[in-house]
Amino acid sequence: MTIRSVIRGVGSYLPANVVTNEELSKTVDTSDLWIQERTGIKQRHIAADGEMTSDLAIAAGRQAMERAGLTSDDIDLFVVATATPDQTFPATAAKVQAALGRPGVPSFDIQAVCSGFVYGLSVVDNFMKCGQVKSALFIGAETFSRILDWEDRGTCVLFGDGAGAVALTAETGQGSTADRGVLSTHLHSDGTQHDLLYVDGGVSSTQTTGHVRMEGREVFRHAVVNLASTVREALEANDITIDDVDWLVPHQANKRILESTAKKLRISGDKVIVTVDQHANTSAASIPLALATGVDDGRIQTGQLVLMEAMGGGFTWGSALVRM
Numbered sequence: 001m002t003i004r005s006v007i008r009g010v011g012s013y014l015p016a017n018v019v020t021n022e023e024l025s026k027t028v029d030t031s032d033l034w035i036q037e038r039t040g041i042k043q044r045h046i047a048a049d050g051e052m053t054s055d056l057a058i059a060a061g062r063q064a065m066e067r068a069g070l071t072s073d074d075i076d077l078f079v080v081a082t083a084t085p086d087q088t089f090p091a092t093a094a095k096v097q098a099a100l101g102r103p104g105v106p107s108f109d110i111q112a113v114c115s116g117f118v119y120g121l122s123v124v125d126n127f128m129k130c131g132q133v134k135s136a137l138f139i140g141a142e143t144f145s146r147i148l149d150w151e152d153r154g155t156c157v158l159f160g161d162g163a164g165a166v167a168l169t170a171e172t173g174q175g176s177t178a179d180r181g182v183l184s185t186h187l188h189s190d191g192t193q194h195d196l197l198y199v200d201g202g203v204s205s206t207q208t209t210g211h212v213r214m215e216g217r218e219v220f221r222h223a224v225v226n227l228a229s230t231v232r233e234a235l236e237a238n239d240i241t242i243d244d245v246d247w248l249v250p251h252q253a254n255k256r257i258l259e260s261t262a263k264k265l266r267i268s269g270d271k272v273i274v275t276v277d278q279h280a281n282t283s284a285a286s287i288p289l290a291l292a293t294g295v296d297d298g299r300i301q302t303g304q305l306v307l308m309e310a311m312g313g314g315f316t317w318g319s320a321l322v323r324m
């Protein structure tokens with residue numbers, strides 16, 4: 001018998017304000033054509049003034065919980081993956097917990113930037129496998145617009161705001177890939193690549209929030225290699241092939257990265273959930289937002305095998321195989 005962390009409900013929230021490429025090209029030297037050709041992005045959602053990461057997280061989290069048929073009294077653990085918390089402390093997860101009315105149980109944030117959802121899912125899964133919690137609300141939420149340099153066309157066109165959430169419960173499985181739940185997670189990081197993708201500020205360095213800095217072309221090159229490698233690792237660990245996977249739900253950074261990775265893995269584009277055109281890169285929120293999109297439109301069904309993969313600042317990267 002094996003404990004499995006089963007995703008019972010997914011939720012999402014996107015700020016109402018949609019900013020198109022055309023609108024961006026009025027304030028920064030870019031064009032809709034360049035952005036679409038180089039990234040596949042058509043638009044992004046941007047949080048309103050005063051709208052915080054916790055607001056996005058609470059909305060997505062509440063929806064995931066309700067769709068799972070759970071109330072906050074049922075939740076044993078609140079985790080938020082974010083690189084853009086409301087405050088340096090307390091954790092954004094604590095604000096979610098307070099808003100949903102469940103004081104007393106643990107809450108904390110995970111910081112692995114764009115890999116935050118895969119990292120957090122691994123942490124939650126291990127809490128469940130250890131028997132420490134029986135249910136969890138796990139949310140990826142970001143207001144990346146707050147850390148963009150809106151004069152840097154190389155980065156400001158790439159990101160957006162949003163939140164996606166999963167409500168999980170611990171169930172008993174047989175220990176095979178037929179089980180529902182998280183089947184395996186695979187995490188990596190390489191801190192020596194810091195200079196290729198980072199924020200040039202922080203509490204202990206500049207006492208400012210700082211802005212995203214990125215060597216896009218180099219990050220792109222590493223992303224395709226690392227993502228294909230961590231997907232293969234997940235397949236091997238579970239003794240399955242890419243043909244067994246129903247859906248690839250990748251971190252959404254760039255449509256060309258999604259296509260190159262899919263080609264390398266020999267998975268049909270029809271099996272890849274793509275939301276980067278609508279949401280841009282929402283960092284830790286991008287995988288659960290894509291998952292919610294696939295579930296909401298009926299493509300992703302209970303019992304199907306979903307492979308998630310992500311890569312981000314650190315570098316961090318990783319994958320997770322989940323039977324829905």
Ligand code: UT7
Binds near residue numbers: 035
């Ligand atoms: O989620 C975390 C991981 N992040 C990523 O995975 C992002 C990975 N990188 C990328 O997605 C791509 O590298 C970018 C979309 C960031 C850039 O695409 P690229 O094809 O690698 O372009 P580039 O950086 O090589 O730039 C090509 C040209 C440059 O002009 P010159 O030097 O050739 O004259 C840039 O200055 O495009 C120019 N450029 C732009 N032009 C119009 C860069 N940004 C823009 C822009 N609009 N927004």
